[in-house]
Amino acid sequence: MKLKLLAALTTGLLATSAHAQIVVNDLDGYNRTSVYTNGAVERIVTDSFNARTFNAWVYFREGGSECSSGYIYDEITGQQYGTVNIGTAGPGASMVDTVYFNGTFSDEQLQRNRVLALNCQNLAGDQYKVYHKFSGLPTITWDTNLTGVGEYKMPDCTGASSHCGGRGWYEQVSYTSSLHINNKNEDTYCTSTMNEGFTSRVFNGYDSTPLFHTNHFALENEVYNFTGPAFRQVVTCHSPVGQVQRTQVWVVYGENDITLEVDHTTYK
Structure with a gap:
């Protein structure tokens, strides 16, 4: 009797173990792609179209594998932000699924590192819990200064000029920029633009960067030919989880009167 009971318990334990969920962690950090050495999923690739939500591609190791459900949570606090929709990548794409977050992230949540958790299984019925990390949006810390170069000029009021009066101008301005960017992953690049017709040089003399994680860029007393009233610079960092634009x-209000009027960050 004892032997039969032991055999029954052993059989039940083996059956339960065969269907236990195997944890597959993300060992690639917060970069765009996570590659897995075992389990139903071969890799997951973040490809978000908008910072407020989340999109990814799931590539399976073999045909017949699938992910049935999933959710996104805060890596530090564990707070769940919501569930995801899972669908096929299209006709004939039997080994690729798409993942789309059902909710939207708040400004605070956009800054935090998050995790996608998927419940998946292979054709044999083995169950897997697959994790894919993705970072918060880049952080841009930017200190700048703008000064006029040479004489501050006013419209010529001699004679019968109909344009007498109004705002004056400098023919040149000197621009200094100290820019620190933390992209929080290695798959982000940044670009910059300024007033139409001018080339920005805020990235150590260039208007764009290659992919990088964290860096500091300096531009000191760069002189631009400029006669307009407003000097505009935009820095945009393009991350797998969306864009941040500063x-x-x-x-230029008057002689020795140049004011930083706008300093705004937008998440896209």
Whole structure:
């Protein structure tokens, strides 16, 4: 009797173990792609179209594998942000699924590192809990200064000029920029633009960067030919989880009167 009971318990334990969920962790950090050495999923690739939500591609190791459900949570606090929709990548794409977050992230949540958790299984019925990390949006710390170069000029009021009066101008301005960017992953690049017709040089003399994680860029007393009232610079960092755009606008109000009028961050 004892032997039969032991055999029954052993059989039940083996059956339960065969269907136990195997944990597959993300060992690639917060980069765009996570590659897995075992389990139903071969890799997951973040490819978000908008910072407020989340999109990814799931590539399976073999045909017949699938992920049935999933959710996104805060890596540090464990707070769940919501569930995800899972669907096929299209006709004929039997080994690729798409993942789309059902909710939207708040400004605070956009800054935090998050985790996608998927419940998956292979054709044999083995169950897997697959994790894919993705970072918060890049952080841009930017200190700038703009000064006029040479004489501050006013419209010529001699004679019968109909344009007498109004705002004056500098023919050149000197621009200094100290820019620190933490992209929080290695798959992000940044670009910059300024007033139409001018080339920004905020990235150590260039207007764009290659992929990088964290860096500091300096531009000291760069002289631009400029006669307009507003000097506008925009830095945009393009991350797998969306874009962050920092805009600064300096306005020339008068001689020795140049003010940073706009300093705004937008999440896209």
